[in-house]
Amino acid sequence: MPKAERLAEGDIRTTCPYCGVGCGVKATLDSGSVIAVEGDREHPANYGRLCVKGTALHETLGAHGRLGSPRVGGKDVSWEQALTETARRLQAQRNAHGNHTVAAYLSGQLLTEDYYVANKLFKGFLGTPHLDTNSRLCMASAVAGYKRAFGADAVPCNYEDLEEAELVVLVGSNLAWNHPVLYQRLKVAKERNPLMRVVVIDPRVTDSCEIADLYLGIRPGSDAYLFNGLLAWMSAHQRLDSVYLEGHTEGFDEALSAAQQSAGSVHDVAVACDVDPERLETFYYWFASQLHVVTLYSQGVNQSTSGTDKCNAIINCHLAGGKLGLPGAGPFSITGQPNAMGGREVGGLANQLAAHMDYHTPGALDLVSRFWATKHLTPVLPDAPGHKAVELFDAIDRGEITALWVMATNPAVSMPDGAKVRRALARCPLVIVSECVANTDLLPYADIVLPASGWAEKDGTVTNSERRISRQRGMLTPPGEAQHDWWIICEVAKRLGFAEAFSYSHPWEIFDEHARLSGFENSGTSKRLFDISGLAGKGQDAYDALSPIQWPVNHAAPRGTPRLFEEGVFATANGRAKLLPITPRLPEQRLSTTYPLRLNTGRVRDQWHTMTRTARAPRLMNHRAEPFIELHPVDAANAGVSDQGLAMLSATEGEYRGRVRISNAQRQGEVFVPMHWTDCFTKQGRSGALLTGYTDPVSGQPESKQGAVALTNLDMAWQATLLVANEQISTGSPRWCKSAYWSRIPMGSCERWQLADTAPVSNWLATVEAWLGVPASLWCEDSTSARLRAAGVVKGQLRWWLMVGPPQELPGLAWLEARFNDVTLDTAHRQRLLAGCDDGAVDAGPVVCSCHQVGQATIVKAIRSGDTSVEALGARLACGTQCGSCIPELKSLLEEERPNACAKQTTNPEMA
Known part of the structure; x- marks a missing residue:
């Protein structure tokens, strides 16, 4: 191969x-x-x-934990066997049940070239419309909003607009954690321009509030009320751009009427959004008074059953004020994944066809079928959209889809209604999975597993949030027998009889075809906005040397297009943007006496999606090491849970277990949980298990931000921390995973397991020996407090270390982890094993700065000794000096410790 x-x-x-x-x-x-x-x-x-x-x-990086060879029926096979069997089984399902029973589920982690050939194979040659992507879970509402308003999925702004703006509004976006580089860029721009204002609109007080001039902690799901109110306020106070509205838009009267009917007065909107009326009107005045306004919005807006309407409510306000097509102005949707936009370019959503054309684009079916030369096939291209993500798995559960190919994503974790998704996967007659790593929640459901290349090996292009196409260049040879996704798809296509259409030998040939399709018959009355034909016909050398560039790229814009709609001409039939009448709707997941708490989900600073990549870097596990439940102190008291204790959330669909984090940053009556943890890393820590699969009727995006849950305390008989040498853990599920709670935390030379259970352990030394087959060499037990520390040493090497007690009592674990690397423990280290640290060592506390591994206790000590600024802490400890993501937490610690800080005394030596 x-x-x-x-x-x-x-x-x-x-x-x-x-x-x-x-x-x-x-x-x-x-x-x-x-x-x-x-x-x-x-x-x-x-x-x-x-x-x-x-x-x-x-x-x-590295070959450990990677998939090394193809598998069919759980057995390793050659690539020839795997490819032949994949093609045979796909064809068998088509023959038995029809083309529409075959489906694919893709990912924003794929490169554009991978996406292109997958879409071409399934829609163009297999004749099924059922190809969707996990971008449906994060960006579909933004896409639908842009298409309704502008006629195309076209982000009008670029990152320079953040530096040109007079007002930046963050809505449903914790930019500091989810897009930290953009946050740092915005922060620097604000420091350089003291007149710039930043407004944060979010139910949670997040680290993004560090640079906010105004914070609106709105009720979850009330965004449309807020922006309808803004539109009505702009009209009432003569702050509309009537020239722009008359010359470049349509639908304003209907949009304004709907806004006025739903919004009422500022007081009414404030009640609906549960915010202070004066602060709300301040925001309205700031927005209406400035021309250069950028509104950044992300999953907090999109992940809703009315997400598309919320996006259009935002866009309405920008159109009404003429606040787009200018430097520092526009509604700016921030994409969640590295190539979510590249996937949309090639037709990676079920309601798309290819090259930003969809099934409703006049002449698109004929154009694409002629370009792909598929007219001779029976049937030709499907003539209607396929199932969107949630619908797709519902159709699998009903038996309507009998073959599914999943690439570079993990729907067994990320989808809502997780139990039903897993049931559907188990029922599906054929599940094919293309994956990089050897252990995910999805793989047990796979009939065929195809090992794919990863980031450092893949070669192709991606498109970011500002429409900028960049090269991802392969640097390493894929480990084992792993292959690139585009190659795997093409080899299967050849075995299905489509060799001529999939005879690519290099990704540049795929990109070139993609670029040519974007410009194919793209002129006159059928002109389409997405056009990168200026990048076609350049050859491999030019492709390899491709510099970042923003589309459109064509004969009219050979150097790309940084900003769209500068002339006020849009991609609609009449060239006018459309304002939409918006009627706000409540979340579909309703609160009740049984489930009284509103659930919010999202990312944490140092993790990504389902952790298959980030968990391979141990230092990224230190900031938030376990799944958690963040809630307001009043809710914690009502439920009888304590900070750092364990609790359970329950919903109609399932349960979630995590460690409690009590925070005033949470609104009362609401809880937040992270989206990252899977069954590979914890027990019942999947956020998707709590969410019902309600979707936006326009975009098909699920409502992942407004769940309904109940909270109960997990009363455990014991908690323990177990460190185990990597080579000591056998394959399969360790015996301690039968505990009521466990969480696995990779550390490099060992693994850390946080454990807890409701049943007492009568003999810990015998129990841990049964778990690991290595008896305790050292132990110290305090029966009065039910505390124990023990270690297993074999031939001078540390094999395991145990502490029975709450994790708050742990020492800093860096010293202990290093002992697992000792070939032979020296006497001093052996004597200090149970203490878990060197003599006189000070615990650094939970990690705040992941870049330099600086703990909270170390930072607090420095503050109390006189380092009372972020700059001073950086000079002493290096925290906050690299990526800057920890700076908001540093500022919070500075504020908390201000009463305890002692100012440094400066003495002039000449006066001494």
Whole structure:
């Protein structure tokens, strides 16, 4: 089988595989390994900035834990066998049940070239419309909102607009944690322009509030009321741009009437949104008074059963004020994944066809079928949209879809109504999974497993939130027998009889075809906005050297297009933007006496999606090591739960267990849980298990932000921390996973397990020996407090370490982890094992700065000794000096410790 050739040693410019910011990365290769990464100072998305996840990319690489060979029926087979069997079984399902019983579920982690050939195969040659993507879970409402308003899925802004704006509004976006490089860019712009204002609109007080001039802690789901109220206020106070409305838009009267009917007075809106009326009117005045306004919105707006309407309510206000098509102005949806937009470009959503055409685009079916030369096939391209993500798994559960190919995503974790999704996967006659790693929640459901290449190996392009296409350059040879996704798809296509249409030998040929399709018959009355035909016909050398560029790229814009709609001409039939009448709707997941708490879900700072990549970098596990439940002190008291204790959330669909974090940043009556944890890392810690699969009727995006749950305390007989040498853990589920609660935390040279159970343990030493087969060599027990520490040492090597007691009593674990690397423990280290630290060592506390591994206790000590600014802490401890993601937490600690801080005394030596 062909393998990608490793590029030359030295520095290689590529693109980060995490969020939609699309940061440029400079990777350093030495002796066939990536030894360091840093931000690419020449890339216009980040100009050298990189968040902590990006700076740890090289720590996530390596062959350990990767899928090494194809599997069919749980057995390793050759690629020839796997490809032949994949094609045979797909064809068998088509023959038996029809083309529409075959489906694919893709991912924003795929490169554009992977996406293109997958979409071409399934829609163009297999004749099924049922190809969707996990971008449906994060961006579909933003896409639908843009299409309704502008006629195309077209983000009008760019990142420079953040620096040109007079007002930046963050709505449903914790930019500081989810898009930290953009947050740092905005922060610097605000420091340079003291007149710039920032408004944060979010139910939670997040780290993004650090730079906010105004915070509106709205009731979850009330965004449409707020922006309808803004539109009505602008009209009542003569703050509309009537010239722009008359010259470039339609639908204003209907939109305003709907806004006035739902909004009422400022007081009425404030009641609906549960915010202070004066603060609300301040926001309205700021927005209406400034021309250069950027509204950044993300999952907090999109992940709703009325997400599309919320997006259009925001866009309405920008159109009404003429606040777009200008520097520093526009409604700016921030993409969640690195190539969510690239997937949309090629037709990766079930309601799309290809090259930003959909089934309702006049002439699109004929155009695409002629370009792909599929007219001779029976049937030809499907003539109607397919099932969107939630509908797709419902159809599988009903038996209507009998073959599913999943690529680079984990619907067994990320989808709502997780129990039903897993049931559907178990029932599906054929599940094919293309995956990088050997252990995910999805793999047990796979009939065929195809090992795919990963970030450092893949070669192609991605498109970020500002429409900027960048190269992701392969640097390493895929481990084992792993292959690129585009190659796997094409080889299956050949075995299905479509060799001529899938005879690509390099990703540049796929990109070239994609670019040619974007420009195919793209002129006159059928002109389409998405057009990168200016990048076609350049050859492999030009493709390899491609610099970041924003579409459209064509003969009229050979250097790209930084900003759209500058002339006020839109991609609609009449060239006018459309304002939509919006009627606000409540969340579908209703609160009740049984489920009285409103559930919010989201990302944490140092993790990404289902942790298959970030958990490979141990330092990224330190900031939030376990699944947690964040809630207001009053709700904690009402439920009888304590900070750092264990609790359970229950909903109609399932349960979630996590560690309690009590915070005044939460609104009363609401809880927040992270979306990352899976069955591979914890027991019952999947947020999707709590969510019902209600979707937006326009976009099909599920309501992942407004669940309804109940909270109960988990009263445990004991809690324990177990550190186990990596090689000591056998394959399969360890015996301690029968505990009522467990969470696995990779640490590098060992694994940390947080455990708890309701049943007492009568003999801990016998229990841990039964778990691991290694008896205790050292132990110390305090029966009065039910505390124990023990360690297992074999031939001078530490094999396990146990502490029975709450995790708050743990010492800093860096010293203990290092002992697992000792070939032979020396006497001093052996004597200190149970203490877990060197003599006189001070516990650094929970990690705040992941870049430099600086703990909270260390930071507090420095503050109390006189380092009373972020700059002073950075000079002493280096915290906050790299990616900057921890700076909001540093500021919070500074504020909390201000009464305890002692100012440093400066003495003039001449006066001494």
